[in-house]
Amino acid sequence: MTAIQVIENPVLEGTRRALVLVEDRIGHYPEFREFFVRQFALDTSGLSRPGHVRAPSGMTYALVFIGRSGEPFPDGIEIYALPDALEPLNDPEVDADLWVLLRWMIAGVGGEWRVEDLEATGRLYTLPRRQ
């Protein structure tokens, strides 16, 4: 599997939430907020449930959307890995999963935001090579 897969009702029993990435200001560029609203129907589901995705490593991630009074929803996102409850994270795997998730997000935001530019930015800052 090389892509992000949105999943409904994942099995959460026996897992824990491990915080791996926090974004306090998802609407800095509003098209990013709009992508998550579209992708997870947040205009109707609101705060009722997180979004879940499965990443290339097989790990499920929960996307928890944050609301702040006076700001459009969502205002922030917390991304949690859902590993087996008592197992440590495999950091390189998580890092690679997050990169694929960013690619998925940029492709979904679209318009002037291009995956090629994300890849080029990653290369400029010499991230480890990823697929």
Added chain:
Amino acid sequence: MELSGGALRFPHEQWPYEPKFKKVNGWRMHYIDEGAGDPVVLLHGNPAWGFLYRKFVKPLTAGGRRVIVPDMVGFGLSEKPVREQAHTLDGHIANLTGLLRQLDIRNATMVSHDWGGPTGLGFALSNPDRVRALVIMSTWAWPLPPAEFHKRIFPWRMMHAPLVGPYLLGRHNALAGRGMYLSVVDRKKFRAESQSVYEDILPDPGSRLLTWAWPRWIPVDESARGLARFEWLERELRKSKLPTMLIWGREDEVFDHKTFATRFKDLLPHAEGPELVTGRHFLQEDSGEEIAGKINRFLDCIDGRHS
């Protein structure tokens, strides 16, 4: 970075200075305070800390000046808030104001670079009774237009985009590492001498939050946060009669001198310069001693001292 005798310090042969701390706006703010005389306040920006001015301290104190180098809250040995909402332009100006008022700084020369520009000039223009001169390097003080560099998706806007910023600049420390490396002229020397210092002072993703929060405060259109503050900065700066010197890196590609130093010269026609030195955006890394010498000569002239 270590705790020694209860005090946080960063032991380094080029940074032998006694760390000092004040509480400002509820945050722990670190600074060094060396020498005696009229104060020179050296202000860094993103993602640096006081270490950027390590080659300034001895020449300026030897020139009969008191040198104060604060670390912005969020950088260096200052407290590093972990929520983006803790960082606002006005808040950072107020942090600097809180520190310099606690130290009862008067007759100060404000040396401003990068985000040390809007914050240091913000302090100077709102506390004119405490400031006697300005030195301005590779920064800006107006709302629009942004630098061409700041309009582009690749790499600037992509680097701090939602979730991308916390990933690249947070998890991978891209700005303090590769970002600074790309913004000096002598990269080999920078890598050998100082790159690890800028990386190590931001050891964890959570400690790097301001590296992607500050880029989001650069106005790129009329809807930007902070636009009114930048309008005020430009308006007030145009009225300033403070002796001013402009110093720019000849090779600066971010705030190129032909655009940015020229606009400061238009705002402050009486300013000396721009004095061009070898340097990209972090010109202090390539020309630290030379810039310190220029500041000494500029202030000697104001003081009527002649070498």
